[in-house]
Amino acid sequence: MKIAMIGSGYVGLVSGACFADFGHTVVCIDKAEGKIEALNRGEIPIFEPGLDALVAENVKAGRLSFTTEFSGPVSEADVVFIAVGTPSRRGDGHADLSYVYAAAREIAESVKGFTIVVTKSTVPVGTGDEVERIMRETRPDADIAVVSNPEFLREGAAISDFKRPDRIVVGIEDERAREVMTEVYRPLYLNQLPLLFTTRRTSELIKYAANAFLAMKITFINEIADLCEKVGADVQQISRGIGLDGRIGSKFLHAGPGYGGSCFPKDTLALVKTAQDNDSPVRLIETTIAINDTRKRAMARKVINALNGDVRGKKIAILGLTFKPETDDMRDAPSISIIQALQDGGARIFAYDPEGMEASKAILDNVTYGNSPYDIAEGAEAVVIVTEWNQFRALDFQRLKSVMAKPLLVDLRNVYTPDEVKRHGLAYASIGRGTSAMVVPVSEAAE
Incomplete structure (x- = not known):
């Protein structure tokens, strides 16, 4: 044809x-x-x-x-x-x-x-x-x-x-x-x-309904992750435990810094507006949008708290800028809100992404870009994993530790296990792992 x-x-x-x-x-x-x-x-x-x-x-x-x-x-x-x-x-x-x-x-x-x-x-x-x-x-x-x-x-x-x-x-x-x-x-x-x-109208609504439901799954598990940190539970085991239920499924149950990209933010908002215009509000989706928006800056607070509440003048290395791996798309990426919030606190931001740095330059100001994770980690007081690119899944921790001013890894994608990182002498913070998500003091990690 x-x-x-x-x-x-x-x-x-x-x-x-x-x-x-x-x-x-x-x-x-x-x-x-x-x-x-x-x-x-x-x-x-x-x-x-x-x-x-x-x-x-x-x-x-x-x-x-x-x-x-x-x-x-x-x-x-x-x-x-x-x-x-x-x-x-x-x-x-x-x-x-x-x-x-x-x-x-x-x-x-x-x-x-x-x-x-x-x-x-x-x-x-x-x-x-x-x-x-x-x-x-x-x-x-x-x-x-x-x-x-x-x-x-x-x-x-x-x-x-x-x-x-x-x-x-x-x-x-x-x-x-x-x-x-x-x-x-x-x-x-x-x-x-x-x-x-x-019918044509049903088809049009299927797309929005699918994206809104997936966005709600992401937001749901992120809220459960926050609860895990308060009560001492592990969100990854919870994700596995509920994901094995065939009625729920395991996809889109990975805790992290919130959703972004070209579809979920735009489509959930458009669905809310359509529903409001037809006097049929979709309150679950309205709440999903609000929670996701606030979560991104909350991830910056996690980094700040890991550095004893003060990032003024401190160098922070950001690993990953795009909203997900294997794309150069920066639209509504969590990294944008995280970096801007850290800059508001006075941090100096250095960043590396395999594909997203050119697009990032048109969006973010006062960011220094490097050629590798180790390049931007030199002299940094924290390395923060924001996007889970494969090349960030096998970092050389000894090399990383040797170039950093302080050995702190903040893992916003739960790429690593706490024991694995701490074994190499780095302080570690992650998402939704109860006491394991808490930072080991840098002095202890260095011993």
Whole structure:
């Protein structure tokens, strides 16, 4: 099939490359000339493991191409995907749908023959109705079917998620779309993966409901972690104990500094606004957002407390800046609030991240960046693990201790066990481990 992908950002580029790998002919369209020129040179604008090779392979095979030209590829397409950004709108928190609606108008002006128009972007309930209204107003004679097909891609594992999904959700109002969308996903459907057809509004809400539920799981276990520290329990054993219950599951039960990224903060807020507009408040999700916002700065207080309540003038080394490993995405990353709170206390911040430092420079001020964990740890009074990159899971503690001013590791991801760190003579603080989460005095750790 011929597919036009409007938008060559994270969702559009990953989806376009994977559809091309299925054997479809895909044209990714973007108005950003610099981005398209870079893609045509083989330069990938985002970090996603395996994406560069997948793009190169399908470009070479002639199944994937990139252009700023709109009307030609759209007029030839059987299916047009809208994969543009829907950021939180400034001032009120609603999803900004201006890019979606602009794409709908341009698509309407260009389509020829029966065409499926698919919203791949994350959009509030009722957006598909408005997209269809706009298109029919723009081109009353256009033969279209507007479909909702939300993405469920995790940054850092997007290709695997696309090719081996838990489910594929397709919301339709025109039965003609069922056969076409089945053909689009045929390579996956043949593997008996669940292809769930719903109404369009149901499909749109599934995406928001899924992200909100996962955000609540993260927030729930973070609150349990705080309780563990008060009563002397271990949150990791609790996570395992409740995660083995098939009704609950083990995923998203890892205590840490709070959630961030491109989806959870934006989508939970948009769902709250949608619910308020429809006089049906979602109080659990409202509370989830509030708890997550305050937790990030609370993690800075944990670092300050580990340094006897004062970080003024002290050098603190931050390991990990992105909101999760295997991405360069800094959007709503916990590191931002943590670093800013430490700076408010007078700390000098040095940071290292395998992929996120360039993006961080546009967000954070007065941060010194280094080339390795040991580079930024030199002379530091604390090393703080904020993002659990694999290369931080096997630190050379003796080397770390030898270059630090004081041997203190604050582990906000529970990468290590208390005994392991203390055995190497470092003071240690972690999340939700009762007395084990408390700091061993540096003087004792050094003995």
